Amino acid sequence: MAHDIPAWINGALVPADKLDVHFKGLRHKAVSVFVMREGRTLLQRRALEKYHTPGLWANACCTHPHWSEDPRDCALRRLDEELGLRGLNPLHRGQVEYRADVGGGMTEHELVDIFVAEAGAGIEPLPNAEEVMDTLWLTLPELRARIAAEPESFTPWLRIYLAEHGELILG
Numbered sequence: 132m133a134h135d136i137p138a139w140i141n142g143a144l145v146p147a148d149k150l151d152v153h154f155k156g157l158r159h160k161a162v163s164v165f166v167m168r169e170g171r172t173l174l175q176r177r178a179l180e181k182y183h184t185p186g187l188w189a190n191a192c193c194t195h196p197h198w199s200e201d202p203r204d205c206a207l208r209r210l211d212e213e214l215g216l217r218g219l220n221p222l223h224r225g226q227v228e229y230r231a232d233v234g235g236g237m238t239e240h241e242l243v244d245i246f247v248a249e250a251g252a253g254i255e256p257l258p259n260a261e262e263v264m265d266t267l268w269l270t271l272p273e274l275r276a277r278i279a280a281e282p283e284s285f286t287p288w289l290r291i292y293l294a295e296h297g298e299l300i301l302g
Contacts, residue, residue, distance in 0.1 A: 135148060135149070135197065136149050136152060136160065136195035136198070137198055138159035139157065140157060146198040147159065149195060150182070153183065153233070153238060154236060154237055156238035157240060159195065159240065159242070160195065160241070160242055161193065161194065161196075161239075161241040161243045161244070162195070162196055162205045162209070162246065163192070163244070163245050163246070163292070164190065164191045164193070164206045164209070164245075164246045164247070165191055165245070165246070165247045165248070165300055165301065166191040166210070166219065166250050167247060167301075168252070168268065171268040171269055172191070172269060172270075172271065173190075173214075173256065173266060173267075173268055174188050174190065174266065174269060175188070175190075175191060175192065175213065175263045175265070175266050176188050176263065176264045176266070177262070177263065178261055179264060180261060181262075182235075183233040183234060183235055184233050184234065187285055188267070188285045188289065189285070189288070191210070191214065191216075192209045192210055192213045193243075194209040194213075202223070202244035203221060203244075203246065206246045206248075207219075207221065212262070213258070213259055213262040214256040214257065214258055214263065215257030215258065216256055218254075219250060219254075220248060221247065222247055222248070223245070224245045224246065224299055224300055225244075225245055226244055227295075227296045227299070228240075228241065228242050228243070229291045232287070239288065241288070245292075245296070245299065247300065271293075275293065
């Protein structure tokens with residue numbers, strides 16, 4: 132389902148269609164959330180029906196805010212919509228920018244607000260099958276080892292985040 136997201140066109144931030152933004156490789160706003168618990172980070176495996184990077188592992192959730200949506204509100208909305216997670220307190224860790232080929236003639240060129248939320252004991256995701264086909268909690272050394280062994284199983288942005296922004300994101 133397409134919706135308008137904030138994108139830069141001719142130097143101005145304007146509402147743009149999500150698919151159009153990706154096929155043209157336009158710079159656009161995004162939100163990415165890492166959920167942590169006892170030294171482990173929550174990963175989601177993207178549903179096979181996703182329009183790009185289906186079946187690949189990513190951080191807890193990644194999305195595009197609606198045109199006038201606050202990034203933190205967007206993070207809370209998507210944690211609930213994708214993973215059924217409520218009551219978390221995502222803390223803003225900063226912004227990063229990346230550009231990556233995501234297949235099918237599409238490019239992500241995102242200015243991303245990064246959030247990290249701590250999940251207490253007993254808080255488990257209830258994935259929306261239209262968005263997420265599986266979840267997994269891994270320590271960072273386990274995640275880095277899996278990415279090194281099978282990089283093609285992970286989204287480009289997760290690989291970029293860990294390689295270039297690990298300290299910002301995961302402290």
